Amino acid sequence: MNYVNPMKPSERMKLPRQHSIEQDAEIRSHNFKEVSYGVNEALAMQEVQRCLECKDPVCISGCPVSIDIKSFIQYILKKDFVGAVNKIRESNYLPAICGRVCPQESQCEEICTLGKKHEPVAIGKLERFVADYEMQHNLFVPPVIKESREEKVAIVGSGPSGLTCAAELAKLGYKVTVFEALHAVGGVLRYGIPEFRLPRNILDMEAERIKALGVEIITNFLVGRTATIDELFDEWGFKAVFLGTGAGTPTFMGIPGESLSGVYSANEFLTRVNLMKAYDFPNYDTPIKYGKAVAVIGGGNTAMDAVRTSKRLGAEKAYLIYRRSRKEMPAREEEIHHAEEEGIEFVLLTNPIRIVSDVNNWVSGIECQRMELGEPDESGRRKPVPVKGSEYIIPVQTVIEAIGQKPNPIIQQTTQGLDVSKRGTVVVNEVQATSREGIFAGGDLARGGATVILAMRDGKTAASAIHEYLLSKHNGKKQAIPEPFAELTVA
Amino acid sequence: MYPIIHKEFLAPTLGKFIIKAPFIARKRQPGNFVILRVEETGERIPLTLVDSDPANGTITLIVQAIGKTTKLLLTKKAGDVLTDVAGPLGSPTPIENHGAVACVGGGVGTAELLPITRALKQAGNVVYSIVGARNKELIILEKDMYEISDRLFVTTDDGTYGRKGFVTDQLKDLIEGGLGIKAVYAIGPLPMMKAVANLTKNYGVHTLVSLNAIMVDGTGMCGGCRVTIDGQMKFACVDGPEFDAHKVDFDELIMRNRTYVDLEKISIERFEQEQVKLQEALS
Numbered sequence: 001m002n003y004v005n006p007m008k009p010s011e012r013m014k015l016p017r018q019h020s021i022e023q024d025a026e027i028r029s030h031n032f033k034e035v036s037y038g039v040n041e042a043l044a045m046q047e048v049q050r051c052l053e054c055k056d057p058v059c060i061s062g063c064p065v066s067i068d069i070k071s072f073i074q075y076i077l078k079k080d081f082v083g084a085v086n087k088i089r090e091s092n093y094l095p096a097i098c099g100r101v102c103p104q105e106s107q108c109e110e111i112c113t114l115g116k117k118h119e120p121v122a123i124g125k126l127e128r129f130v131a132d133y134e135m136q137h138n139l140f141v142p143p144v145i146k147e148s149r150e151e152k153v154a155i156v157g158s159g160p161s162g163l164t165c166a167a168e169l170a171k172l173g174y175k176v177t178v179f180e181a182l183h184a185v186g187g188v189l190r191y192g193i194p195e196f197r198l199p200r201n202i203l204d205m206e207a208e209r210i211k212a213l214g215v216e217i218i219t220n221f222l223v224g225r226t227a228t229i230d231e232l233f234d235e236w237g238f239k240a241v242f243l244g245t246g247a248g249t250p251t252f253m254g255i256p257g258e259s260l261s262g263v264y265s266a267n268e269f270l271t272r273v274n275l276m277k278a279y280d281f282p283n284y285d286t287p288i289k290y291g292k293a294v295a296v297i298g299g300g301n302t303a304m305d306a307v308r309t310s311k312r313l314g315a316e317k318a319y320l321i322y323r324r325s326r327k328e329m330p331a332r333e334e335e336i337h338h339a340e341e342e343g344i345e346f347v348l349l350t351n352p353i354r355i356v357s358d359v360n361n362w363v364s365g366i367e368c369q370r371m372e373l374g375e376p377d378e379s380g381r382r383k384p385v386p387v388k389g390s391e392y393i394i395p396v397q398t399v400i401e402a403i404g405q406k407p408n409p410i411i412q413q414t415t416q417g418l419d420v421s422k423r424g425t426v427v428v429n430e431v432q433a434t435s436r437e438g439i440f441a442g443g444d445l446a447r448g449g450a451t452v453i454l455a456m457r458d459g460k461t462a463a464s465a466i467h468e469y470l471l472s473k474h475n476g477k478k479q480a481i482p483e484p485f486a487e488l489t490v491a
Numbered sequence: 492m493y494p495i496i497h498k499e500f501l502a503p504t505l506g507k508f509i510i511k512a513p514f515i516a517r518k519r520q521p522g523n524f525v526i527l528r529v530e531e532t533g534e535r536i537p538l539t540l541v542d543s544d545p546a547n548g549t550i551t552l553i554v555q556a557i558g559k560t561t562k563l564l565l566t567k568k569a570g571d572v573l574t575d576v577a578g579p580l581g582s583p584t585p586i587e588n589h590g591a592v593a594c595v596g597g598g599v600g601t602a603e604l605l606p607i608t609r610a611l612k613q614a615g616n617v618v619y620s621i622v623g624a625r626n627k628e629l630i631i632l633e634k635d636m637y638e639i640s641d642r643l644f645v646t647t648d649d650g651t652y653g654r655k656g657f658v659t660d661q662l663k664d665l666i667e668g669g670l671g672i673k674a675v676y677a678i679g680p681l682p683m684m685k686a687v688a689n690l691t692k693n694y695g696v697h698t699l700v701s702l703n704a705i706m707v708d709g710t711g712m713c714g715g716c717r718v719t720i721d722g723q724m725k726f727a728c729v730d731g732p733e734f735d736a737h738k739v740d741f742d743e744l745i746m747r748n749r750t751y752v753d754l755e756k757i758s759i760e761r762f763e764q765e766q767v768k769l770q771e772a773l774s
């Protein structure tokens with residue numbers, strides 16, 4: 001690439017960061033349409049001018065899948081948007097998704113050189129722009145698959161880790177089958193992340209592109225029950241398996257009142273709305289119940305999605321109850337900001353202790369206790385401690401718990417010899433190999449709740465490892481199973 | 492897509508379906524169920540795997556029409572296809588040779604009980620079965636149950652068939668009759684299972700019930716099917732659906748199952764209006 005931005009670096013630094021065009025907060029808090037329209041061509045062209053084209057493009061090392069950010073920005077400078085998206089696709093097969101949901105601010109954009117003194121280049125927005133451009137103009141051409149290989153590989157779970165692993169292996173010429181328990185593909189992208197952040201047509205399109213690589217997807221297939229892993233090897237003839245079953249099992253706080261009508265896990269609430277389209281009841285048959293006032297417990301992306309969804313369904317008051325302060329919230333900054341704009345009421349430094357009910361067993365309120373921040377704990381965050389005598393009741397008719405998920409144990413229970421940690425995650429080494437030969441794992445199943453892009457990275461790493469494993473098997477060599485190393489943990 | 496191979500009515504509101512689902516047919520065990528969606532806009536509902544034929548790749552379901560989805564399902568016939576069928580779900584029923592057992596089915600619960608009864612018989616148990624319903628018309632699978640039981644008793648609430656009274660009246664007589672009944676398997680409406688649990692608790696007879704909690708995914712992902720067993724939260728779709736009856740908090744489950752009554756009413760009224768319009772258009 002020999003294009004050089006004619007502007008001097010000092011001039012570039014003076015340019016302001018461009019922002020997405022967004023739906024008005026008042027209007028969008030009553031519909032399920034996408035909040036952000038992203039940047040248009042004019043804004044994207046202005047934004048790329050800001051990139052300093054660093055000799056040492058540190059941004060790349062901030063991206064978990066090492067997208068060549070500098071190069072794709074230069075393609076945009078040349079107005080070669082398809083060249084840009086293809087550059088991205090070399091490292092990331094789902095650009096339209098990552099451009100929307102990746103926590104850029106703590107990855108590529110966090111270490112962008114420009115960000116040291118000014119605002120970083122809006123890398124995520126640019127990624128989304130070129131992916132959307134390609135889609136709107138129908139310019140996608142599937143990569144050419146040069147070789148065809150005999151071995152069949154099974155992918156369990158169609159979340160971002162599974163889909164990425166499938167795509168990478170298909171590109172290498174393997175026969176790949178994805179097994180998905182639900183009736184639709186995407187994992188959390190389908191049932192968890194709402195349409196107003198990730199429209200379903202984008203997800204459908206990315207899934208179609210995976211199928212275009214020759215990947216077979218079988219839905220309604222719960223591995224462990226419909227067939228076990230051993231049956232996939234012995235009866236179905238798969239030579240390697242990637243487990244990307246996520247961390248979908250909700251945990252509950254264990255406070256009194258959790259069995260009342262009107263108490264949901266965020267997973268159930270979001271699944272009813274996103275997967276089953278309960279917001280369009282009775283055109284869709286799945287019902288959802290929510291009151292005039294809704295309380296969501298938690299401070300992560302899941303909590304943010306649940307509370308913003310409640311508002312859109314029609315809750316007059318939507319509270320987010322979190323036991324630490326705003327600073328400690330694990331949710332993406334953009335989502336917290338959007339939630340604030342949409343009129344979500346943040347009840348911070350507050351811990352629920354009991355859910356109270358009316359005579360009909362329906363939720364009528366949530367009893368809370370105020371907290372204050374004490375000494376930092378192991379994670380470095382200051383630990384909240386209860387303030388005595390501060391109990392009070394917030395009147396609500398719906399309570400949604402979004403306090404964390406753990407891996408679904410079905411596969412671990414039905415597969416011999418698979419090492420599982422105390423937290424229920426499957427133990428893997430640095431190439432995502434599990435304790436059992438031929439079985440690899442990644443994404444939330446190996447990490448506990450993490451992010452889309454880390455799940456994708458695991459899928460990619462596993463695909464290379466599966467390739468090497470199958471090559472070595474083919475040559476009659478046994479796979480070297482490296483020592484399982486300490487579990488990867490992500491806050 | 493899951494084609495319906497055969498459909499028949501067992502009673503006016505009760506249908507039997509044979510559906511092509513080869514993967515599920517191969518793996519079905521007593522106590523397993525499926526989650527199905529009739530059509531694209533439909534709800535996911537759980538139904539017990541009453542039987543399967545691995546050689547032909549088919550499964551058998553028996554469905555009682557009580558709301559929108561089950562009524563819609565009953566309008567389907569051989570040749571129609573169901574959008575989704577996933578399974579076999581749930582933990583299989585623990586089948587042991589207890590010596591003598593009682594199998595108690597109420598209403599459509601008898602269909603769910605049938606595969607378990609058959610397995611208990613095959614395991615060498617002496618099987619006393621009780622089939623009950625509100626009236627004669629709702630007694631189902633009498634012949635099937637008769638064939639796999641050592642003795643079969645029928646009760647109806649109104650006395651139109653068999654013994655007048657509840658299944659628990661008959662069960663009490665059996666337990667007190669010195670037959671050495673060591674375990675009871677009861678499946679039916681929640682109030683019936685609760686009554687059975689209360690009865691057998693007095694005699695210290697081990698009892699299993701199948702809990703029909705409201706489910707969405709059926710894979711342990713939503714927690715909507717949570718029930719309280721011995722003070723602990725369990726997910727009926729993966730930890731169950733069968734549990735030790737003496738440890739179940741029935742009242743809580745009865746309350747939880749009422750969560751959507753008003754919305755279910757909207758659904759069914761709309762569906763019935765559509766059916767009327769459809770009939771008018773056809774005639």
Ligand SMILES: Cc1cc2nc3c(=O)[nH]c(=O)nc-3n(C[C@H](O)[C@H](O)[C@H](O)COP(=O)(O)OP(=O)(O)OC[C@H]3O[C@@H](n4cnc5c(N)ncnc54)[C@H](O)[C@@H]3O)c2cc1C
Nearest residue numbers: 157159160161181187188223245246301443444450451452
């Ligand atoms: C509400 C919500 C919002 C989020 N927002 C963001 C965000 O904005 N940005 C971000 O980066 N991350 C976000 N995350 C986290 C991110 O979605 C996850 O880290 C990521 O989806 C994990 O991907 P995965 O491939 O490991 O599994 P998942 O996406 O969990 O997919 C697993 C799939 O496997 C299937 N499955 C499970 N068991 C079986 C089985 N036995 N057989 C067959 N199939 C099975 C499941 O049905 C599911 O489809 C969010 C998470 C939630 C819940």
Ligand SMILES: Cc1cc2nc3c(=O)[nH]c(=O)nc-3n(C[C@H](O)[C@H](O)[C@H](O)COP(=O)(O)OP(=O)(O)OC[C@H]3O[C@@H](n4cnc5c(N)ncnc54)[C@H](O)[C@@H]3O)c2cc1C
Nearest residue numbers: 536537538539554555558559560561703704705706748755
């Ligand atoms: C493990 C299990 C096995 C079952 N096996 C059978 C069977 O073999 N034959 C049969 O006829 N019925 C069976 N049922 C019950 C069947 O699932 C419900 O009758 C059906 O879901 C009702 O849906 P509907 O739309 O027709 O009625 P609705 O009007 O929606 O509901 C009527 C009542 O059914 C219950 N219900 C509603 N939705 C669900 C749901 N998604 N999951 C569970 N219960 C729900 C609620 O208590 C509700 O009040 C089983 C249920 C469970 C949990």
Ligand code: SF4
Nearest residue numbers: 063098102107108124
């Ligand atoms: S995938 Fe995420 S981290 Fe990587 S460049 Fe895109 S937005 Fe940044």
Ligand code: SF4
Nearest residue numbers: 051052054059112113
């Ligand atoms: S670090 Fe920032 S300024 Fe430098 S090349 Fe990357 S995006 Fe451009």
Ligand code: FES
Nearest residue numbers: 709711713714728
């Ligand atoms: S039905 Fe969702 S966890 Fe059981």
